Amino acid sequence: MQTEKVVDHIVKWLKDYAIKANVNGFVIGISGGIDSAVTSTLCAKTGLELLCIEMPIHQAASHVTRAQEHIAQLKARFPNVKDARVDLTPVFEEFKTEVSLEGNQATVDMALANTRARLRMTTLYYHAGLLGYLVAGTGNKVEDFGVGFYTKYGDGGVDLSPIADLLKSEVYEIGDSLKVPESIMKAAPSDGLFGDTRSDEDQIGATYPELEWAMQMEENGKTPDDFEGREREAFNIYLRYNSSNKHKMNPIPVCEIPNNLK
Structure with a gap:
């Protein structure tokens, strides 16, 4: 950088x-x-x-x-x-x-x-x-x-x-x-x-270097099954948080009303 x-x-x-x-x-x-x-x-x-x-x-x-x-x-x-x-x-x-x-x-x-x-x-x-x-x-x-x-x-x-x-x-x-x-x-x-x-790290269960690595691996199309041991564990931790916290990262869902109902 x-x-x-x-x-x-x-x-x-x-x-x-x-x-x-x-x-x-x-x-x-x-x-x-x-x-x-x-x-x-x-x-x-x-x-x-x-x-x-x-x-x-x-x-x-x-x-x-x-x-x-x-x-x-x-x-x-x-x-x-x-x-x-x-x-x-x-x-x-x-x-x-x-x-x-x-x-x-x-x-x-x-x-x-x-x-x-x-x-x-x-x-x-x-x-x-x-x-x-x-x-x-x-x-x-x-x-x-x-x-x-x-x-x-x-x-x-x-x-x-x-x-x-x-x-x-x-x-x-x-x-x-x-x-x-x-x-x-x-x-x-x-x-x-x-x-x-x-x-x-105490709360997440993984270090930031591990999370950065997992983030990069996901972007490269990898899955936890591509790894073993601690790498697989850290990848799964990353994916668990990424999935459960989508509600924070994605825009607030809006209920769109069909035009025929307006």
């Missing part, structure tokens, strides 16, 4: 889109992970205004530390960057008092995890509305179009997606060129939706 040219291309795309949309800049949620670090740096490089928002909800200390380190570094490098911290923990806890928490614990935990992401989306759009900004998405190609590893109308609810055509490995390559803090470059990817340090 021609890293510098890709960076320039994305920065120009972001700036052109914002200018044509007649908006003032971008707002982005900072998690302490590589995707939000790279995306926010690309937005900052446009020279347009950028608001980085930290939105902890019972967040693991390591995530908070990395997010704050990145924001501090970004503000030191770019005069157009501002930041805000919105502690959503009280909001989340109040929400839990108004809904039923009965049922299968794993199902409840997942529903609450997705609620965290949707509270953050609401917060980002609140600030975007106030300031006339666009909400920049942080999803990469594997998450957005491979396994659908994001929350529908949560972190999937954005105005534009600068890195959604980049594989996770390519995001890291760009992160290195953009001088993203080493602590973020080395940290295990995590969605941070459970209030602990569990990684994406």
Whole structure:
């Protein structure tokens, strides 16, 4: 990958889109992970205004530390960057008092995890509305179009997606060129939706290199039967997520009314 040219291309795309949309800049949620670090740096490089928002909800200390380190570094490098911290923990806890928490614990935990992401989306759009900004998405190609590893109308609810055509490995390559803090470059990817340090791999059961490989194999017309051992297992994991999360990746189905019924 021609890293510098890709960076320039994305920065120009972001700036052109914002200018044509007649908006003032971008707002982005900072998690302490590589995707939000790279995306926010690309937005900052446009020279347009950028608001980085930290939105902890019972967040693991390591995530908070990395997010704050990145924001501090970004503000030191770019005069157009501002930041805000919105502690959503009280909001989340109040929400839990108004809904039923009965049922299968794993199902409840997942529903609450997705609620965290949707509270953050609401917060980002609140600030975007106030300031006339666009909400920049942080999803990469594997998450957005491979396994659908994001929350529908949560972190999937954005105005534009600068890195959604980049594989996770390519995001890291760009992160290195953009001088993203080493602590973020080395940290295990995590969605941070459970209030602990569990990684994406812990949840999915496969690493991003394995998922990238499986994604490429599917594009090449391969099937799990073409492989054995761990490769077959990883391929099946990829296909299971890809299939079950199609509802996120495909357009919302619309019931079309026949003309003779109108």
